[in-house]
Amino acid sequence: MSKEKLVEVKNLKTYFYTEEGVVKAVDGVDFEIYPGETLGVVGESGCGKSVTSLSIMRLVESPPGKIEAGEINFKNKDLTKLSNKEMRKIRGNDISMIFQEPMTSLNPVYTIGDQIAEAIMLHKKVKRKEAMRQAVEMLKKVGIPLPEQRVKEYPHQLSGGMRQRVMIAMALSCDPQLLIADEPTTALDVTIQAQILELMNSLKEKYGMAIMMITHDLGVIAEVSDRVAVMYAGKVIEYTDVDTLFEDPKHPYTWGLMNSIPKLDRDVDRLEAIPGSVPSPLNFPDGCKFNTRCPLAEGKCYEVEPDLEEVVKGHKVRCWRYKELEKIKQRGERIYSNGGVLG
């Protein structure tokens, strides 16, 4: 890849200092995003996806949160080192974010027109009237019917899908180079999700921005990503392009995740189930953090944490025994039981 990186996150650590102890929410995250590309970030609840994105935006609540280590290079500036004022400028102009629950980021007492116009005025030197005109224009672009009327409405008058469109309109109004979307469709129905994903794809083509798409849905990941970072317990455990990830997952967790979801186009009698559950971030195990659930874990896995290692060009894996998994896959065997809890 000869293109210049837009974002490079290196060994990011964001901790929360709570009464119960130190929550290592993000504990060594590495990835890159190239201009115009979509990075998918996937992982289970609590693995640190949102905290990673909030860290990039420098919106982690502090205290109790703190970016403990690492770099977030954006166009060759380390965002972790910027002043709050410099960061505000980046947020208004270069990076925007949309959240899972749009109601939390829309102000209920202002019309949506006011809110979008406000965002436009913040970074473009235009008068209110012009900003309002542009707001209507933006709503049209995100496919809201009767935008002249809608600008006068309040958030509660809109459906979930409409609100998410408004959020996207707002996020795009500053022409960002990076759009961070934190589960933008999780709260929506599938037919509405399909509308929003299609919208995001067409806008991406038109505006050429990069997207960081956070989701726990492997289907959405397959649909939108160019490259994927799989997270587990505060770390990226696998990182590669989307085709390779689905064709040749090398981490036992990624493999398990893919086999534990039923597929629409293939019938299996039983699902393979990953045993146990995600460990608490207050109490991660020594060694590899997946060792409490991994059927391949042995000796070293319980003692030393593996690095995120580039094992094939462009394919990084954090596992001591990825070669073992390779052999098992070649033999066409399973690594997870599909016998369920009864045997």
Next chain:
Amino acid sequence: MAEKLLEVNNLKKYFPVKAGIIKRTVAHVKAVDDISFYVNEGETLGLVGESGCGKSTTGRTILRLLEATAGEVLFEGRDVMALNKSQLREIRRDMQIIFQDPYASLNPRMTVADIVGEPLDIHKLAKNKKDRNNKVKEILENVGLGAEYMNRYPHEFSGGQRQRIGVARALAVDPKLIIADEPVSALDVSVQAQVVNLMQDLQKEFGLTYLFIAHDLSVVKHISDRVAVMYLGKIVELADKRELFKNPIHPYTQSLLSAIPEADPKKKKDRIILKGDVPSPVDPPSGCRFHTRCPKAFDKCPIIEPEFKDYGNGHYAACHLLEE
């Protein structure tokens, strides 16, 4: 020949919408509006549809946790709506429900032994304390939780384990039918498979019948024998699952299936993107309820309601296109 365990005929559940100081009823939410289906003994019927289409209301009305507005529910041929309180309690031994939220549905102040043992007490199924203890132990083992968990409280368990406790509680009275209302939706992806596998095992072992409610079509496809698709209080299509997923005949099912993102980047689906939002169930569209979003709607659709009919081999649907 398969026996019908549960039969639902023309079931309706309307919720009043009240307004003003004297709380006059000004309209009705037509949450479930004239649906009919049956579930055979030992099978799993999946019930899918988008948020608010009436899936949970259907489940609750069948169990009479909500009183129906109209219609008939037959369980082993008995009219559930006509039962008095004590008869209802008795029949609820045979019909159990599992809820979506494994956090909210378990009493945080009860131990696991008491949560699972309570239905045994209600239905007087344990001879004495020791018998109750043994029974609870056995049920917990059935769902993969050892006896060492008996005296713990719900908060000490993970989501998947809590959902197993919910399953154990439902199993305690040895039911015939379990209505599972989104039993895996609140769980982490990697944990869902554990609970799905468990439910399949238990079905085999105890000959259970399931009404499996969910909005995730791939999970429903996996676990069900037949699938019913709901839209705005109506069942629009119902068929054997392979048939339904391979050959959906209702335009709503077709677009719903096309909208699901599949975990395969090589697959480029032909999407049917529906316009607009789901209309309100308070004042649903006239004629066919789907006509406001249907890509194939024609003159008849907004005027006449299509009939829910069998188009061959138990493949039911309600759409005017099919009558042509």
